[in-house]
Amino acid sequence: MNRTRTNDRRRSGEAPRRSRSAGRPQNSGRRPAAAPQGGEFALPKTITPALPAVETFAELDLPARMLAALGDQGVSVPFPIQAATLPNSLAGRDVLGRGRTGSGKTLAFGLALLARTAGKRAEPRRPLGLVLVPTRELAQQVTDALGPYARAVGLRSATVVGGMSIGRQAGALRSGAEIVVATPGRLKDLIDRGDCALGDVTITVLDEADQMTDMGFMPQVTALLDQVQPDGQRMLFSATLDRNVDRLVRRYLTDPVVHSVDPSAGAVTTMEHHVLHVHDEDKQRATVEIAARDGRVIMFLDTKHRVDRLVKQLLKSGVRAAGLHGGKSQPQRTRTLAQFKDGQVTALVATNVAARGIHVDNLDLVVNVDPPGDHKDYLHRGGRTARAGESGSVVT
Numbered sequence: 001m002n003r004t005r006t007n008d009r010r011r012s013g014e015a016p017r018r019s020r021s022a023g024r025p026q027n028s029g030r031r032p033a034a035a036p037q038g039g040e041f042a043l044p045k046t047i048t049p050a051l052p053a054v055e056t057f058a059e060l061d062l063p064a065r066m067l068a069a070l071g072d073q074g075v076s077v078p079f080p081i082q083a084a085t086l087p088n089s090l091a092g093r094d095v096l097g098r099g100r101t102g103s104g105k106t107l108a109f110g111l112a113l114l115a116r117t118a119g120k121r122a123e124p125r126r127p128l129g130l131v132l133v134p135t136r137e138l139a140q141q142v143t144d145a146l147g148p149y150a151r152a153v154g155l156r157s158a159t160v161v162g163g164m165s166i167g168r169q170a171g172a173l174r175s176g177a178e179i180v181v182a183t184p185g186r187l188k189d190l191i192d193r194g195d196c197a198l199g200d201v202t203i204t205v206l207d208e209a210d211q212m213t214d215m216g217f218m219p220q221v222t223a224l225l226d227q228v229q230p231d232g233q234r235m236l237f238s239a240t241l242d243r244n245v246d247r248l249v250r251r252y253l254t255d256p257v258v259h260s261v262d263p264s265a266g267a268v269t270t271m272e273h274h275v276l277h278v279h280d281e282d283k284q285r286a287t288v289e290i291a292a293r294d295g296r297v298i299m300f301l302d303t304k305h306r307v308d309r310l311v312k313q314l315l316k317s318g319v320r321a322a323g324l325h326g327g328k329s330q331p332q333r334t335r336t337l338a339q340f341k342d343g344q345v346t347a348l349v350a351t352n353v354a355a356r357g358i359h360v361d362n363l364d365l366v367v368n369v370d371p372p373g374d375h376k377d378y379l380h381r382g383g384r385t386a387r388a389g390e391s392g393s394v395v396t
Helices: 007-014 065-070 080-090 104-118 137-151 167-175 186-191 209-214 218-225 242-252 263-270 280-291 306-317 332-339 375-382
Strands: 095-098 128-134 159-160 179-182 202-207 235-237 257-260 271-274 297-300 321-324 349-351 365-369 392-395
Touching: 065 104, 065 137, 080 095, 080 104, 080 235, 080 257, 095 104, 104 128, 104 137, 104 235, 128 218, 137 159, 137 179, 137 332, 159 167, 159 186, 167 186, 167 297, 179 186, 186 218, 202 209, 209 218, 209 235, 209 242, 209 375, 218 242, 235 242, 242 263, 280 297, 280 306, 280 365, 280 392, 306 321, 306 349, 332 349, 365 375, 375 392
Parallel strands: 095 235, 095 257, 128 179, 128 202, 159 179, 202 235, 271 392, 297 349, 297 365, 321 349, 365 392
Antiparallel strands: none
């Protein structure tokens, strides 16, 4: 159904699947994918020609039930990153995808992961596919986005994140889950407890790899990648590619298909950027006035204390506001996000914890009440708006 025979690969110009040798040292055969040049990241050159992009999902080697589920979800035309990478990832190629947040990365890796796992059954505690993400919010978003397609092909999934019951997550793994979506720290905890083993994982995805390295997860990520099948498929998606991500690419990806969505092709045409110069004594009034506008807005500040203080000020002014930061429990964070998405909350006030992994339809305004510390923070905060071809504004 979704398997491509070796002869078909040869006819299509695609390399045969890598063989798995049980006694082979981990990563021993993985050729570095790229070498840094002049201190900057150098995109790896694809040795094997990439398969051509498709125009519709129907052209892909997807299970019929998954195609039906795409239609049921109203997903008809693939985004560029999906159209370019899916033919190759479905054929077992490693993939390096660079695209700004909101470019459709989740289905780009998710459909291939699910289609290539369909029909298989995981042993207890031994998943077959792994998606590593930096934050709890992104883990839940990926789980929700892939849920209809996993159910369509009868795959079980488990979400493994901090801030939630580790016992319940261990139970889901013991019951058997083909796909695990996890943050690195909690997954390591479950492995250390004996509740999970990665030796059967043949497809591994790193989503938002740049944030994982920025948050200090690099040692945990590499330790986890060293435990999966050494000759399995790897897909790495990232909005930015810096030297830390470069290390992951060179160590773990072999002859990857590279797809880079030019940020200028999306961001400049759909997102407006504004800088407001205000005196300190006017900043609070200006912030409240912006928050009180019609529609939803995400406002970013540097610290949990400043978030809580602004939420109180907005509530006093009659704005339906709520805060989101690392000091909140996971159930609180989940509830706040749900209230923001359904309109009960119109102003979400957050630290950088919300700069990744939050997708809200029709969000047209992001405000940096406190300017971000560096360009990557600016990119990812702003990426909450103007997603999937919609328009939006970023105000600092």
